Amino acid sequence: MLVRLGALQFGMFKLTSGKISPYYIDLRIVPSFPSVFKRICDLYVKLLEEEVGLDSFDRIAGIPTAGIPFASIAAFLLDKPLLYVRKEERVHGRERRIEGVVKPGDKVVVLDDLITTGKSILSAVRVLRGEGVVVEDAVVLIDRMEGGSEKLGEDGVKLHSVASILDIAETLSHSGVITDEQYKAIVRQVKGTIRS
Secondary structure (H helix, E strand, O other): OHHHHOOEEEEEEEOOOOOEEEEEEOHHHHHHOHHHHHHHHHHHHHHHHHHHOHHHOOEEEEOOOOHHHHHHHHHHHHOOOEEEEOOOOOOOOOOOOEEOOOOOOOEEEEEEEEEOOOHHHHHHHHHHHHOOOEEEEEEEEEEOOOOHHHHHHHOOOEEEEEEEHHHHHHHHHHOOOOOHHHHHHHHHHHHHHHHO
16 A cells, blocks of 8 residues: 555655665655555554553554654544644743643553654653653554664663564565565665664
């Protein structure tokens, strides 16, 4: 689905983390395709129900911007309150980084589209914990396998992903959707991260 939509592209891309990558995944376009959006949101819900457990969290926090549409639908479908954590503090109004109602002791699961280094998710986790919130789990659609899961683990956050980039690349390669060279580019990106 993602290849058909153009959400997975090959070339040379600079990621949010500053890293250079031979492929790019843009999940921001998914909400423009309702049937794909619904399927992906269903995958998030299933992961939250089966892997994280609905009793493990009181609220869902979306990571701007790509994580918010998925977090919104998952929260709605699971009847859980939604929050989101701003990248910067607002300089007007309540001047907060957390939008939504949250109180100390609340258990929050963080939801984003994908993870590379884990920087965006960890930043949100630290803001939430600064308000006395308990964060032990983070959920993404795709783990790019570039150290993010390990970084979260160091901070006591368990990562749950629908799929890893290597699983996706293998499936796409076996079904002839991507070339051998594209498959190898993804593998090299992951292996280069593991070595460094």
